[in-house]
Amino acid sequence: MEIEIGFLGLGIMGKAMSLNLLRHGFKVTVWNRTLSKCEELVEHGASIGETPAAVVKKCKYTIAMLSNPSAALSVVFEKDGVLEQICEGKGYIDMSTVGADTSSKISEAIAEKGGQFLEAPVSGSKKPAEDGQLVILAAGEKVLYEKAIPAFGVMGKKSFYLGQVGNGAKMKLVVNMVMGSMMNAFSEGLVLADSSGLSQQTLLDVLELGAIANPMFKMKGPTMIKNSYPPAFPLKHQQKDMRLALALGDENAVSMPIAAAANEVFKKARSLGFGDQDFSAVHEAVKATNPST
Numbered sequence: 001m002e003i004e005i006g007f008l009g010l011g012i013m014g015k016a017m018s019l020n021l022l023r024h025g026f027k028v029t030v031w032n033r034t035l036s037k038c039e040e041l042v043e044h045g046a047s048i049g050e051t052p053a054a055v056v057k058k059c060k061y062t063i064a065m066l067s068n069p070s071a072a073l074s075v076v077f078e079k080d081g082v083l084e085q086i087c088e089g090k091g092y093i094d095m096s097t098v099g100a101d102t103s104s105k106i107s108e109a110i111a112e113k114g115g116q117f118l119e120a121p122v123s124g125s126k127k128p129a130e131d132g133q134l135v136i137l138a139a140g141e142k143v144l145y146e147k148a149i150p151a152f153g154v155m156g157k158k159s160f161y162l163g164q165v166g167n168g169a170k171m172k173l174v175v176n177m178v179m180g181s182m183m184n185a186f187s188e189g190l191v192l193a194d195s196s197g198l199s200q201q202t203l204l205d206v207l208e209l210g211a212i213a214n215p216m217f218k219m220k221g222p223t224m225i226k227n228s229y230p231p232a233f234p235l236k237h238q239q240k241d242m243r244l245a246l247a248l249g250d251e252n253a254v255s256m257p258i259a260a261a262a263n264e265v266f267k268k269a270r271s272l273g274f275g276d277q278d279f280s281a282v283h284e285a286v287k288a289t290n291p292s293t
């Protein structure tokens with residue numbers, strides 16, 4: 001991708017990813033719904049597009065990193081959206097986590113205009129995004145995937161090409177369904193250790209040395225035991241992913257009682273006001289159902 005890249009959505013992930021592109025010499029034009037968030041990127045050499053349509057008009061390839069299905073759809077279909085300028089010779093790569101149905105709607109509309117579409121959700125959070133260490137789960141137009149490899153190489157440590165549109169979205173939802181269930185089990189373990197008179201820090205040390213050691217427990221555990229949840233992956237997005245994964249389970253008649261229970265706890269955490277905190281704040285909902293802790 002030697003040509004200027006558009007980037008729509010400068011949240012936690014989009015900001016880190018577009019900064020990486022700039023640092024590696026890509027020319028980037030950014031847009032964000034709250035336009036003031038573009039200023040920091042301009043300091044690093046980005047240009048600003050006033051609307052998604054303006055960005056697509058200027059750039060051969062445009063990447064999006066938006067919060068949820070309704071944001072992904074509105075940026076494409078609404079006034080001043082991507083569809084107004086996408087055409088033959090241009091590509092649109094949506095890296096947001098959405099369901100396969102959302103991706104398909106976007107893909108079909110872009111194809112009707114002669115453009116190319118790739119979905120490319122990512123595994124990895126704020127830190128991997130900052131370090132260019134994401135895992136990219138791409139599906140859609142193979143030709144566009146090949147064009148995107150230099151940019152994916154800067155944003156991620158590995159990219160997978162998974163075939164037809166929808167496969168990237170589904171893979172991402174399966175991964176986050178497992179992650180959300182694990183986070184709940186981990187939180188219950190921390191509460192159980194504390195309630196039974198054990199040191200939570202010692203539990204972290206023991207877990208770290210055994211077969212279920214993993215980077216998530218290692219990274220989130222120390223802050224969770226301090227009741228601190230600085231947002232790397234906002235809890236409202238994790239709950240959205242549980243919801244979308246459960247819908248995928250419905251479609252395929254896959255029974256997922258553990259994921260369903262985990263989703264309830266994420267919903268409770270949202271209702272307690274933790275939606276904008278890190279998803280590890282599900283710990284507060286687990287604690288709230290065990291008030292002696």
Ligand SMILES: NC(=O)c1ccc[n+]([C@@H]2O[C@H](COP(=O)([O-])OP(=O)(O)OC[C@H]3O[C@@H](n4cnc5c(N)ncnc54)[C@H](OP(=O)(O)O)[C@@H]3O)[C@@H](O)[C@H]2O)c1
Nearest residue numbers: 009010011012013033034066067071097125126232233237
């Ligand atoms: N954070 C992570 O660890 C992580 C990891 C993997 C995947 N993801 C996925 O990546 C996506 C972005 O996550 P994030 O953590 O960067 O989220 P975030 O910090 O909440 O940022 C969300 C972005 O979406 C924009 N947005 C929201 N609603 C919109 C709308 N209706 N129209 C236009 N723009 C809208 C926001 O614009 P404003 O600034 O104007 O609000 C912001 O740029 C999500 O799908 C998430 O599930 C996140």
